[in-house]
Amino acid sequence: xxxxxxxxxxxxxxxxxxxxxxxxxxxxxxxxxxxxxxxxxxxxxxxxxxxxxxxxxxxxxxxxxxxxxxxxxxxxxxxxxxxxxxxxxxxxxxxxxxxxxxxxxxxxxxxxxxxxxxxxxxxxxxxxxxxxxxxxxxxxxxxxxxxxxxxxxxxxxxxxxxxxxxxxxxxxxxxxxxxxxxxxxxxxxxxxxxxxxxxxxxxxxxxxxxxxxxxxxxxxxxxxxxxxxxxxxxxxxxxxxxxxxxxxxxxxxxxxxxxxxxxxxxxxxxxxxxxxxxxxxxxxxxxxxxxxxxxxxxxxxxxxxxxxxxx
Numbered sequence: 001x002x003x004x005x006x007x008x009x010x011x012x013x014x015x016x017x018x019x020x021x022x023x024x025x026x027x028x029x030x031x032x033x034x035x036x037x038x039x040x041x042x043x044x045x046x047x048x049x050x051x052x053x054x055x056x057x058x059x060x061x062x063x064x065x066x067x068x069x070x071x072x073x074x075x076x077x078x079x080x081x082x083x084x085x086x087x088x089x090x091x092x093x094x095x096x097x098x099x100x101x102x103x104x105x106x107x108x109x110x111x112x113x114x115x116x117x118x119x120x121x122x123x124x125x126x127x128x129x130x131x132x133x134x135x136x137x138x139x140x141x142x143x144x145x146x147x148x149x150x151x152x153x154x155x156x157x158x159x160x161x162x163x164x165x166x167x168x169x170x171x172x173x174x175x176x177x178x179x180x181x182x183x184x185x186x187x188x189x190x191x192x193x194x195x196x197x198x199x200x201x202x203x204x205x206x207x208x209x210x211x212x213x214x215x216x217x218x219x220x221x222x223x224x225x226x227x228x229x230x231x232x233x234x235x236x237x238x239x240x241x242x243x244x245x246x247x248x249x250x251x252x253x254x255x256x257x258x259x260x261x262x263x264x265x266x267x268x269x270x271x272x273x274x275x276x277x278x279x280x281x282x283x284x285x286x287x288x289x290x291x292x293x294x295x296x297x298x299x300x301x302x303x304x305x306x307x308x309x310x311x
Contacts, residue, residue: 016144016151017067023137023158024060027053030133034126041122043168044111044188051103053134055096056157060141062089063154083245084210086150091206093153097160097199104192111185118184123172131165138162149205149246156198164191205246212242215249218280224299230275232257232268237299241282251276252286259291 031053038047066089074081138158145151167187174183214220218241227236235256243249257268269287276282 017064019140019143020060020064020067020154023140024057024064026133026137027060027158028057030130031057034130037122037126041119041126042116043118043123043172044107044184051100053130053161055100056137056154056161058096059093059154059157062092063141063150065089066150080244083248086148087206087209087245090149090153090202091210093157094199094202094206097153097157097195098203101192101196101199104188104195108185108188108192111188112182115181115185118172118175118181120172120176123184124169124176127165127169127172131162131169134158134161134165147247149202149209153202153206156202160191160195160198163194167191209243209245214241215243223280226275226279227253227255227272230268230271232260232264233272234258238288239299241280247281248284249280249282250284250286251282252288254288254290256290265289 031050034050034053035047037043038050063086066086069082069085072082138155138161141151141155141158145155167190171183171187175181208216220239220241223241224236224239227233233255236253237256238252238254240252241249255268255272257265260268268289272287273285276285
């Protein structure tokens with residue numbers, strides 16, 4: 001069963017990496033075209049989208065690398081495997097998105113002060129082509145992004161481009177008929193706000209996982225109450241719940257029982273594991289059984305770092 005699961009995961013990762021590479025090729029090929037068009041058309045909206053597209057090339061490359069690395073098995077040096085690589089990539093991607101948004105706001109500010117004339121036909125034409133390409137690449141990456149923070153950060157990169165190019169086209173049409181050139185930097189500001197909002201969500205989740213915080217949808221008080229309902233469990237202490245990545249959760253706990261045989265202890269552990277699997281999707285739990293009367297009273301273990309100074 002384990003080998004079948006690992007093989008299935010490998011097949012899914014292989015399919016996803018192929019889609020990522022196709023998206024990367026399409027995006028990279030269009031970046032150069034859009035930069036030239038933005039310069040010729042004097043459009044900040046197009047140059048903004050080109051800059052975002054360039055970071056998408058980097059984001060797609062990093063996501064592809066993370067997926068390839070994540071399939072490597074655990075070893076003596078990486079006993080949990082390489083699952084956290086995807087979280088690190090999501091952290092990098094979300095950070096670059098925030099930097100991009102800040103850059104967009106800065107450039108838009110200067111263009112509001114001295115608004116240049118925009119070549120609306122170029123803005124519209126290139127924007128339509130960019131919208132189609134960005135939408136195709138986003139759809140290629142979308143599958144699996146709901147449950148993978150790495151893919152979701154890349155998908156948000158690409159959806160930022162979809163919104164950017166859509167906004168550029170709308171601005172181009174209005175500018176063509178009204179000559180309201182200030183719409184170009186205004187659209188860029190709106191795009192920057194959209195990018196910043198989504199980037200913050202990914203950044204917050206990445207940091208949450210890297211700090212080994214309790215998964216947000218787990219109520220620890222409720223979990224303890226349910227653990228107490230397992231036959232043979234008297235109490236629980238030194239309880240820790242954290243995530244390796246968005247889908248892989250871990251738990252460790254000391255479980256207090258009566259003085260029971262080894263066979264009875266295994267039955268208690270099986271009952272706890274079944275509860276954790278079905279109620280909280282925790283597939284890996286480390287449980288230490290203790291007899292009643294010899295346990296520590298604290299529910300959550302306080303880990304104190306000791307610094308020793310040697311003279």
